[in-house]
Amino acid sequence: MEKLLMVEDDSALVQRLTEYLSTEGFHCVSAGGQPQAVAAIDAERPDLVLVDITLAEGNGFAVCAHARGKGVPVIFLTASGDELSTVTGLDMGADDYIAKPFRPKELVSRIRSVLRRTSGNHSEIVLRELRVDTGKGLVFRGDQQIFLSALEYRLFMFFLNHRGQILTREQLLDEIWDSAGEYVSDNTLTVYIKRLREKLEEDSQDPRLILTVRGIGYQLKE
Amino acid sequence: MEKLLMVEDDSALVQRLTEYLSTEGFHCVSAGGQPQAVAAIDAERPDLVLVDITLAEGNGFAVCAHARGKGVPVIFLTASGDELSTVTGLDMGADDYIAKPFRPKELVSRIRSVLRRTSGNHSEIVLRELRVDTGKGLVFRGDQQIFLSALEYRLFMFFLNHRGQILTREQLLDEIWDSAGEYVSDNTLTVYIKRLREKLEEDSQDPRLILTVRGIGYQLKE
DNA sequence: AAAGCGAATGACAAAATTGTCACATTAGCA
């Protein structure tokens, strides 16, 4: 069930919407002001945020920026058509805009549309407890980010794109280094394997991810 | 029309296969030995390589490794079932194996299958003359590789994932730096924009890719 | 035209990456 965060200081409206959206199969949480909303985005990790631009505490733009930074889609609620034109003109990165007053059905249809559009963007590769967001170029173990250097990332990607295959040392050296026309020591690969293991493996002394295939090369275990 | 490179020293077989594969809509080039094959992979950039393991000059494994390094799929031809078990056991990274003697129709069906499988892997983002292979984490202008540092790559990816949107400085700082909990100077972003422009723009004095939106932030022009 | 502001730039130091040693360890084999 998708979780929606409603950022709105009119508590009567919050209650009405929460009720209605529940019947439509959404789970709602709410925040009355900018600081609460920012905290809630981090803590609740909602699938989508509905933001009223005109908040008593802070303003909706900052909430929008924060949500976008976390990859959470945003729909703006505006009090009037005038406000709406300002917002769309500035294009703060919201995924949609809807002007009050709106029909609840319309809101639901907009929500579904944004979720459909944004949920398709999962360009992720998962292997055991490791996760690579190829869209952003980030690597995680669980929800802990792992920082790989540019070359480490490229080497790891090559392994991921050839999961299970035994890759020869020559193949790996070619892929990561030879493409630039440089020739590096054979040991350089060994060292990079060590560095990858230190960052990626549970226990780098006992590698279960990148296995050595003696006399041939290495293999990323599925 | 797909181009196939046949690495085989039995010239009678080469001729027969070339004829047959032409009628099936493939363009064939051939190489008789390992050195010629390696050169042909670089020069001809075939869509697929057929390799006979038992060559008079050199061996098929090296050809396979070179092709895989260039991202070109490989089908091995083996003289006997025994050889085949050796090859599959070692898993040199070939995309398929076929034992002689084989029916031409079978070969064609295997070729089509491999091409279908491998051509689907294009996780590429293209913008003007720039191309990002998100699967490998590489950036090109034309066929010239551009080396981005890890942070530059992340920043560029964020722009690419939000093409056309005006992104505020705060949003960008959050996305690239705040996720690690660090706080960096506002000017750091400016400097990174400059560095990205130097690497990505035709003329960094006159940016057409990453535009400044005065008072707000930046925008990646579609 | 001058002032004021945000953005761009060049230069810089600290930190990280990168490639290579020399040496240690290990696996496979005689």
Added chain:
DNA sequence: TGCTAATGTGACAATTTTGTCATTCGCTTT
């Protein structure tokens, strides 16, 4: 078992990345 070749390790120098100045540049508004 002990030998040998292959792989792993810690340390290192060179280079690149990274973040921050101080300063300059160029719009906008007086």
